[in-house]
Structures are given as structure tokens and as C-alpha cells.
Amino acid sequence: MQGYMNKVLFVNLTTRQTSLYNWTEEDQKKYLGGKIMAAKILTDLLTPDVEPLSEENILVVSTGPFTNTGAPASSRFNVSSLSPLTGLLASSNCGGNFGIMLKKAGYDALIITGKSEDKIILEITENDILFHSADDLWGHTVDTIQAALPKRHGKLVIGPAGENLVKFAGLFSQERTAGRGGLGAVLGYKNLKAITAFGEKKTPINPKTKEYYKRWIQTLREHPLTGEQLPKFGTAGLLSIMQYRKILATKNFSENTYDDFEKVSGETLRENHLVKNRGCVTCPIQCGRQVKYKGELKKGPELETLGLFGPNLMNNDLEKIIEWNIELDHYGMDSISTAGVLAFAMELNEKGILKTDLEFSKTDNISEYIRKIAYREGIGNDMAEGVRYMSEKYGGHEFAIHSKGMELSAYEPRNAVGQGLGYAVSNRGGCHLNAGYIVLFEGLSMQMNPRSLKNKAELTIFSQDLMEVTSASGICLFTLQSMLPGFILEKSNHSITKMVNKLLTSNVAAGSVSILNGLKENQLRIHIPNIPHTKALKLLTGHEMNLGKYRLIGERGYNLERLFNIKRGLKIEHDQLPKRLTHEDQEAFVPLDKLKEKYYKKRGWDSDGIPTLKTLRKLGLE
Amino acid sequence: MINVKFFGNYSIIAGTNQLSIAAKTIKNLCYLIELETGIETKRLKNSMMFLNGKPVLKNKKLKAGDEVAFFSPASGG
Numbered sequence: 079m080q081g082y083m084n085k086v087l088f089v090n091l092t093t094r095q096t097s098l099y100n101w102t103e104e105d106q107k108k109y110l111g112g113k114i115m116a117a118k119i120l121t122d123l124l125t126p127d128v129e130p131l132s133e134e135n136i137l138v139v140s141t142g143p144f145t146n147t148g149a150p151a152s153s154r155f156n157v158s159s160l161s162p163l164t165g166l167l168a169s170s171n172c173g174g175n176f177g178i179m180l181k182k183a184g185y186d187a188l189i190i191t192g193k194s195e196d197k198i199i200l201e202i203t204e205n206d207i208l209f210h211s212a213d214d215l216w217g218h219t220v221d222t223i224q225a226a227l228p229k230r231h232g233k234l235v236i237g238p239a240g241e242n243l244v245k246f247a248g249l250f251s252q253e254r255t256a257g258r259g260g261l262g263a264v265l266g267y268k269n270l271k272a273i274t275a276f277g278e279k280k281t282p283i284n285p286k287t288k289e290y291y292k293r294w295i296q297t298l299r300e301h302p303l304t305g306e307q308l309p310k311f312g313t314a315g316l317l318s319i320m321q322y323r324k325i326l327a328t329k330n331f332s333e334n335t336y337d338d339f340e341k342v343s344g345e346t347l348r349e350n351h352l353v354k355n356r357g358c359v360t361c362p363i364q365c366g367r368q369v370k371y372k373g374e375l376k377k378g379p380e381l382e383t384l385g386l387f388g389p390n391l392m393n394n395d396l397e398k399i400i401e402w403n404i405e406l407d408h409y410g411m412d413s414i415s416t417a418g419v420l421a422f423a424m425e426l427n428e429k430g431i432l433k434t435d436l437e438f439s440k441t442d443n444i445s446e447y448i449r450k451i452a453y454r455e456g457i458g459n460d461m462a463e464g465v466r467y468m469s470e471k472y473g474g475h476e477f478a479i480h481s482k483g484m485e486l487s488a489y490e491p492r493n494a495v496g497q498g499l500g501y502a503v504s505n506r507g508g509c510h511l512n513a514g515y516i517v518l519f520e521g522l523s524m525q526m527n528p529r530s531l532k533n534k535a536e537l538t539i540f541s542q543d544l545m546e547v548t549s550a551s552g553i554c555l556f557t558l559q560s561m562l563p564g565f566i567l568e569k570s571n572h573s574i575t576k577m578v579n580k581l582l583t584s585n586v587a588a589g590s591v592s593i594l595n596g597l598k599e600n601q602l603r604i605h606i607p608n609i610p611h612t613k614a615l616k617l618l619t620g621h622e623m624n625l626g627k628y629r630l631i632g633e634r635g636y637n638l639e640r641l642f643n644i645k646r647g648l649k650i651e652h653d654q655l656p657k658r659l660t661h662e663d664q665e666a667f668v669p670l671d672k673l674k675e676k677y678y679k680k681r682g683w684d685s686d687g688i689p690t691l692k693t694l695r696k697l698g699l700e
Numbered sequence: 701m702i703n704v705k706f707f708g709n710y711s712i713i714a715g716t717n718q719l720s721i722a723a724k725t726i727k728n729l730c731y732l733i734e735l736e737t738g739i740e741t742k743r744l745k746n747s748m749m750f751l752n753g754k755p756v757l758k759n760k761k762l763k764a765g766d767e768v769a770f771f772s773p774a775s776g777g
Contacts, residue, residue: 313776
């Protein structure tokens with residue numbers, strides 16, 4: 079099919095045998111690519127008893143049909159595997175150039191299993207699959223290993239944290255990270271230090287698509303979020319509004335505002351440190367930050383790093399955050415989980431449960447602890463296992479800020495209860511994006527009542543499914559932000575916007591979203607200008623695509639991942655948040671049980687959170 | 701005096717994060733900000749704004765020492 083290279087590479091590291099994996103046109107239509115394709119492959123190949131850090135575990139690197147076709151923000155690729163952090167399916171999305179190069183080498187996806195006896199590097203080119211010794215490169219940091227590999231190749235590498243099996247080690251391509259779920263440790267266990275890909279193949283596309291892409295890029299450039307706020311402030315621009323909405327995780331989520339927030343805000347980052355923007359290849363948004371650090375241009379921190387290494391550690395020193403961000407990238411660790419485990423250890427110390435020299439507001443030893451975690455030294459060895467493990471070993475369950483073992487992102491959900499629901503039911507665990515990110519409606523961009531329960535389950539489902547399929551298409555989720563009309567965003571206090579905000583928590587809206595979520599594949603055969611993805615896919619592949627079909631593929635993906643997790647032993651009690659966020663004896667809390675009940679019902683799942691046969695039939699997953 | 705704060709794109713257009721302006725109402729404040737910074741009154745009035753940390757959805761009276769914060773649209777992930 080157009081948009082695809084129509085080849086999937088299977089590599090067994092134990093035997094060093096390679097082959098082509100059977101992935102048909104029907105599979106392409108049904109699962110699209112990226113994380114949904116990966117979920118299907120992992121469902122088919124993994125038995126439920128496989129351990130994340132084992133020879134049998136499989137890691138899938140998959141692109142989408144948009145990747146390497148010139149679509150806006152389409153360098154995205156996905157990495158999925160059994161997560162060492164959660165024990166469940168983890169998918170992590172990355173924006174470096176590896177996905178593009180994998181397609182240029184002739185492959186839509188790469189499936190890796192087995193375990194190499196020696197430390198190796200895997201090289202994929204148009205004509206060869208080669209295994210090189212990594213003996214001399216083992217121990218290298220992410221920046222030095224990338225510099226040591228061929229310049230023109232796309233690279234996907236791990237740092238020392240991945241080698242040392244840190245449960246939240248990431249994979250890195252250029253300056254971007256597949257950070258969540260500890261998938262870097264999966265590569266580390268398999269003794270695979272890096273994968274490189276190179277080729278000059280073109281992805282076949284319908285020529286008409288390019289004209290459509292041009293208009294799409296223009297739309298993104300004219301939109302207030304993708305054309306103005308994100309290029310000017312990056313994701314860091316959210317920190318201030320989070321403060322005013324009282325959703326800024328502070329002091330290990332015990333508070334939601336931070337007096338010194340302006341010292342670590344996106345505005346301050348821009349004013350005092352920003353040198354230029356630098357985003358992913360093919361992206362017209364360019365949300366990445368380049369800052370000057372010790373005379374060199376370096377990647378600046380994103381919102382999550384600012385929030386979780388700033389207010390959540392009670393730290394107001396932005397330069398320190400820039401420094402730690404660089405260190406995390408060198409060692410190859412997820413900043414969200416690292417900050418989460420640091421904040422948890424600080425509170426354990428404050429409460430006298432586990433004595434360390436980690437204290438809120440104390441910054442002079444953070445670099446040392448980041449290193450200790452990456453190399454598993456001393457208490458760093460426990461911290462490298464994540465917050466859930468730490469709470470099981472030392473206590474503090476009620477303030478162990480994770481869901482399904484994954485540390486939460488920087489949005490404190492007591493004043494954004496839909497986001498709280500999303501964190502709890504997310505297939506990945508405590509991830510803001512897989513949660514559905516309806517905090518966007520609950521205060522960041524819109525002013526939907528953040529504590530109302532109405533339409534939260536419905537909107538979460540709609541958003542999760544739409545993000546699922548968009549991720550699978552190989553394009554950045556930020557392209558979905560043009561879904562919100564610029565008029566509504568810029569005129570927050572206009573009577574029409576106020577009416578929309580009010581309407582969002584009405585029975586009418588909940589009913590309408592619910593109807594949308596329940597539609598079958600052949601319904602809603604339309605395209606809408608605010609979601610150009612569907613028409614672009616239709617032009618690109620030459621096959622039918624419309625809004626209904628697109629949404630349904632997302633729903634299929636979300637359910638497929640859920641089924642995978644259920645086979646791994648997931649129960650409704652794992653769809654959980656720490657008591658700190660849900661207990662009712664406080665001004666604001668996430669009424670999780672009520673929200674979950676509604677969510678399961680609206681998802682077409684039974685009261686045990688298992689998709690019903692009717693739902694599976696609708697999705698072709700029975 | 702009213703302590704005015706600008707966030708997001710407003711901080712760039714205004715060329716500052718903060719202003720002190722004497723004003724009696726939100727509406728009056730927006731007009732005075734336009735004179736000072738060039739940001740249109742209509743645009744400011746329709747913005748996401750907060751009075752002393754609480755969302756403001758309509759014109760309100762102001763008193764000395766109040767803080768009014770203006771936000772341009774923001775998102776991320």
C-alpha cells in the first residue's frame with residue numbers, strides 16, 4: 079500500500095538470524111502502524127508469562143504511514159515492548175530521525191527478540207543487516223555513542239542507564255527520547271547498545287498528497303497553539319497556566335501551586351535562556367528549545383522536566399533544571415520518572431521513613447543522585463526500580479505518585495478530575511498523553527468545569543482513541559491541537575466560548591460524544607477541516623479513510639492494548655491513583671470510583687474492566 | 701494600583717511580564733493596557749484572565765493591590 083515500505087524486519091539477537099515478518103495490506107488497514115501495529119505484533123508473539131527483562135521479550139520499533147512522506151511533524155516513530163517498569167505493555171513515541179531512516183532503509187517496522195551474547199550494535203541498510211561489536215562503546219553516554227556512530231545514519235541508542243537496567247531508562251534518537259516505560263532497559267538486557275538505519279529509498283505516495291500537506295502546514299502555522307505558543311515557548315509555556323489553574327504538581331503532589339513558579343516558567347526560560355528553537359525533522363512547529371549551557375548550545379527542558387524538577391522538588395533554580403536535563407539525556411533516563419522517584423524519596427526522608435540527604439528545596443545533591451540512579455549505586459539501586467518498588471519496600475503507598483507503576487506527569491489532577499481518570503485507566507500507566515489529556519479542556523486551553531464529572535469519561539475515551547490513532551499514523555500528537563478552533567482559544571471570554579465551555583459539561587455534550595464513541599466503522603464517513611489527518615491518509619494511501627474509520631482504529635488500538643494487559647494480569651484495582659489524590663477528606667479530590675464505573679460502561683467494558691464480546695466484535699478483535 | 705501580569709504571547713507583545721496601572725474595572729484596565737502596550741482592548745477582554753488567582757469571566761470592579769493576569773492560548777503535552 080502507498081505510504082508504506084511494505085516490509086517488516088524480524089531480528090533474533092540470540093541466533094543473529096533475520097527474516098521478513100508477515101504484515102499484510104489488511105493488517106495495514108486494520109492497525110495502521112506505530113503503537114497499534116506494535117500492540118498487534120506483541121499480542122501475536124508474546125505469551126503472558128514472558129518477563130520484561132528476558133530473552134523472550136520483544137521490542138517493536140514501528141513507523142506510521144505518514145513517516146517519511148513529507149507530512150507535517152511526521153518523523154515520529156514508536157517503540158513498544160513489555161515494560162520493566164509496569165510489567166505491562168509500554169509504548170513510547172519519539173521524534174528523532176530514526177523512523178525516517180528505517181523507512182529509507184526499506185522497512186516499516188523492526189521486531190527484535192532474543193539476547194545477544196556479546197555487546198552489539200545492529201546496522202540496518204537497504205542491502206544488509208549487520209551486527210557489530212559494541213565492546214568499545216559500552217558505557218558510553220547517549221551523546222558520545224551517537225557521535226561515534228556513522229553521521230548519516232538514523233540512530234536509536236541507550237545510555238548507561240539502559241545498560242544498567244534502570245527501570246525508566248529511555249531510547250534516544252538525536253535529541254529526542256522514547257522516554258517512558260523503561261524500554262531502554264529492554265535493549266540493555268539484550269546487550270544491544272544501538273540500532274542504526276540508513277537508506278535512500280522513497281516511500282511511495284500519491285502526488286496529490288503533497289499539495290494537501292502544504293495546506294495542512296499552513297493551517298498549523300496559522301493556529302494560535304501550533305503557530306504561535308508552541309514555537310515561541312515550547313511545552314514549557316504551560317507551566318504558568320498550570321499554576322493559575324491549581325494543577326501544577328508541587329512537593330510530590332501534596333500541593334498544586336508554587337510561589338516561585340515564575341522563576342522556572344516557560345516565559346523565564348525564553349527570556350533568560352532560549353537561543354533558538356529546534357524541533358524534530360519535518361516539523362513546522364519546532365517546539366524544542368535550544369539553550370546556552372557552559373558556552374555550548376544544548377537542549378532545553380520541556381514542561382514535564384521543568385514542572386517535576388522545579389515545583390515538585392520545591393526547586394526554583396532554572397539553571398539547575400537545565401543542567402539536570404542535560405545529565406538525564408547523557409545517562410539516558412526518563413525525566414518524569416526520575417523526578418518522581420526523587421520527590422518520593424524526599425518525602426520518605428521528610429517523614430523519617432527512609433533517611434537520606436534528599437530534601438525538598440535542596441539542590442546541591444540532585445546531580446549526584448541522578449548519577450547514582452543511572453549506575454545503581456547505593457540507594458540509587460532501589461530508586462532505579464521506580465516509585466512503586468520503593469513504596470513496596472519502604473512504605474508511603476498513599477503518597478507514592480504512580481499509576482500501574484509509572485510515575486505521573488506534572489499535571490496534578492485534583493482540579494482536573496478527567497485527567498485523573500485518564501491517568502488511572504491509561505494502558506501505559508501514569509502518562510498524561512495516554513490518559514487522553516483532557517486537562518486541555520479542563521483548564522489549559524478551555525475552561526470546562528474541572529471538577530464536574532459530566533462528560534469526563536466520554537471525552538477521555540474520545541480523546542484517547544483519537545490520540546491513539548494519530549500516534550499510529552506516524553505524526554506528532556501536537557497536530558491534533560488544530561482540532562480546537564483558534565477563535566475559541568483566542569477569545570476565551572467571548573460569549574460563544576463561554577457557552578461552549580458550559581456545554582462541555584452538559585448532558586447534551588456527554589450524549590453526543592458518547593454517540594461518536596459508539597459509532598461503527600461504516601458510520602461518520604466524513605472529513606472535517608480541523609482534523610486534516612483523515613483526508614491526508616486517504617490521499618496518501620489511496621484507500622478509504624474517514625473520521626469514523628480513523629476514530630475506530632484508535633478505539634481498536636486502545637482495546638487491543640487493554641486486552642494485552644488483561645492477559646498479563648491487569649485488574650480494575652490496577653486502574654488506580656494514590657490515595658493522596660483520591661481521598662475525600664480534602665477540598666478537591668478525584669472521585670475515581672464513580673468516574674471509572676462510567677468509563678468502563680462507556681467503553682463497552684464490563685464491571686471488571688474487560689471489553690465485552692459485543693465491543694470486541696465491533697472492533698474486529700473477537 | 702493594579703498589578704498586571706502578562707503570560708505567554710502577551711509577555712512578548714507587551715515587552716514585559718508586569719505592569720502597574722491604576723484602573724477601576726477590568727474593562728477600564730484593558731483600555732489602559734492598550735494605551736500602554738498596544739494590545740487591543742477587545743483582545744484583552746476576551747482573553748483567559750485571572751483576578752487574584754481566580755478566573756474572571758466578566759467585567760469586575762478592581763481595588764488597589766489587585767492582581768490581574770492575562771494569558772494567551774497555551775497547550776503542549
